Amino acid sequence: MKIYEAITLLEKGEISPLEIAEEVIGAIKTRECDIKAYITLCDDIREQSQNAVRGGRMWGIPIAVKDNICTKGLRTTAGSRMLGGFVPPYDATVVKRLKENGAVIAGKTNMDEFGMGSDSRYSAYKVTSNPVNGLYVPGGSSGGSAAAVKAGMAMGALGTDTGGSIRQPAAFCGIYALKPTYSLVSRFGLIAFASSLDCIGAMGNSVKDVAIMTDVISGYDEKDATSANRVKEAYFENLTPSVKGMRIGVCKEFLAEASPCVKEAILKAAKRYEEMGAFVEECSIDAVRYAVSSYYIISSCEASSNLARYDSVRFGYRTENYESYEDMCIKSRSEAFGEEVKRRILLGTYALSEENYDLYYMKARIARKKIKDGFKALFEKYDLIISPVSPAKVPKAGENCEVDEIYEKDVCTASVSLAGLPAMSVPCGSDENGLPIGMQIIGDMFKEQIVLNASLCYEEGGFCNV
Numbered sequence: 056m057k058i059y060e061a062i063t064l065l066e067k068g069e070i071s072p073l074e075i076a077e078e079v080i081g082a083i084k085t086r087e088c089d090i091k092a093y094i095t096l097c098d099d100i101r102e103q104s105q106n107a108v109r110g111g112r113m114w115g116i117p118i119a120v121k122d123n124i125c126t127k128g129l130r131t132t133a134g135s136r137m138l139g140g141f142v143p144p145y146d147a148t149v150v151k152r153l154k155e156n157g158a159v160i161a162g163k164t165n166m167d168e169f170g171m172g173s174d175s176r177y178s179a180y181k182v183t184s185n186p187v188n189g190l191y192v193p194g195g196s197s198g199g200s201a202a203a204v205k206a207g208m209a210m211g212a213l214g215t216d217t218g219g220s221i222r223q224p225a226a227f228c229g230i231y232a233l234k235p236t237y238s239l240v241s242r243f244g245l246i247a248f249a250s251s252l253d254c255i256g257a258m259g260n261s262v263k264d265v266a267i268m269t270d271v272i273s274g275y276d277e278k279d280a281t282s283a284n285r286v287k288e289a290y291f292e293n294l295t296p297s298v299k300g301m302r303i304g305v306c307k308e309f310l311a312e313a314s315p316c317v318k319e320a321i322l323k324a325a326k327r328y329e330e331m332g333a334f335v336e337e338c339s340i341d342a343v344r345y346a347v348s349s350y351y352i353i354s355s356c357e358a359s360s361n362l363a364r365y366d367s368v369r370f371g372y373r374t375e376n377y378e379s380y381e382d383m384c385i386k387s388r389s390e391a392f393g394e395e396v397k398r399r400i401l402l403g404t405y406a407l408s409e410e411n412y413d414l415y416y417m418k419a420r421i422a423r424k425k426i427k428d429g430f431k432a433l434f435e436k437y438d439l440i441i442s443p444v445s446p447a448k449v450p451k452a453g454e455n456c457e458v459d460e461i462y463e464k465d466v467c468t469a470s471v472s473l474a475g476l477p478a479m480s481v482p483c484g485s486d487e488n489g490l491p492i493g494m495q496i497i498g499d500m501f502k503e504q505i506v507l508n509a510s511l512c513y514e515e516g517g518f519c520n521v
Contacts, residue, residue: 147244
């Protein structure tokens with residue numbers, strides 16, 4: 056059952072929040088052992104459902120929350136041993152808004168440590184499997200959230216996206232997800248990876264579910280200095296499944312990187328939009344060739360700065376045996392941080408050093424501006440841009456790839472993140488192994504409504520032509 060369907064049944068009294076809770080609990084009992092989507096499960100789902108705020112937009116709807124989003128009284132680890140015992144004394148703004156609207160928190164989902172990874176294997180706690188086929192990865196870093204939604208272990212989920220961490224797992228698991236415009240959704244209560252890139256977004260089994268959740272979690276928050284103070288929109292109420300008259304660009308640089316089956320699926324989707332009344336043509340944004348390099352430099356620099364607070368004195372894990380403050384700091388960080396986090400801290404620290412600052416960090420910022428300007432020029436001509444979410448097929452679990460090969464697969468999503476634009480992941484086909492392929496629908500800043508409308512049009516399969 057989808058969220059919008061459940062809401063209708065709840066309003067009519069044809070189903071109760073407790074019945075919905077029982078369905079989700081049953082799915083967790085059946086599938087969690089194999090999929091490993093959660094780090095921490097709430098043991099009071101039934102009680103929450105009975106005490107949920109009646110009349111709220113999401114009354115009685117069980118939602119999974121990625122484990123780098125703070126939840127009052129519920130352990131929040133960011134997938135790291137460094138925060139293994141951290142229990143926040145407050146809710147993140149997005150969680151607070153969900154609860155105020157009657158949502159039930161099902162638990163905290165598995166993730167790559169501090170959001171650094173693309174297949175959920177860099178968690179300190181477990182490795183999540185793809186619910187479509189357990190031999191394959193669910194994507195990352197929001198892999199646990201995507202897997203929980205696909206497996207019915209939550210009706211929707213919150214994920215976070217820095218360079219593709221909402222969109223890529225949604226694509227790999229065959230669900231819908233929206234990375235909003237940077238600043239549309241409050242980051243208060245989010246454990247930071249890269250502060251100029253991090254976004255919280257909704258993941259669900261339909262476009263309408265994503266729209267409802269985005270309605271609830273978006274809006275100005277005085278606790279977040281980067282929050283956009285603008286008129287709140289009603290995305291769900293304004294959904295219109297139509298692309299008639301829209302101008303849609305298909306970015307050739309992104310297709311050039313795609314495997315044959317991914318490219319074929321995106322071109323078929325573009326053709327379908329054309330049949331629905333949109334004007335579709337190839338477009339180009341040359342600056343995206345800098346996207347992967349600039350993204351990994353900027354994000355690693357910000358990660359190096361953000362993670363410096365975990366010194367085992369003020370925050371985080373502390374080693375048992377040490378001889379001095381310096382020894383304690385070194386041992387604690389060495390023991391508690393994982394391989395990928397250490398790699399990015401080292402990369403960021405190196406790029407921020409006095410002799411390398413201008414050579415790497417400042418050049419990355421210039422490249423970011425070129426990418427942003429490139430998208431701005433495209434959106435003077437097009438309403439939407441479409442591309443693959445990932446140029447590669449869903450990889451098998453345990454496949455060994457060089458680090459640079461893994462990073463290169465973020466080219467389609469990282470470029471959008473650098474520009475701060477909204478983008479939706481929409482299932483648009485499958486590969487020869489039956490694994491999902493995701494299409495990325497990119498809009499101009501704060502044009503979530505257009506992105507959602509085009510996504511719904513595709514989901515409903517040409518309903519707009521009726």
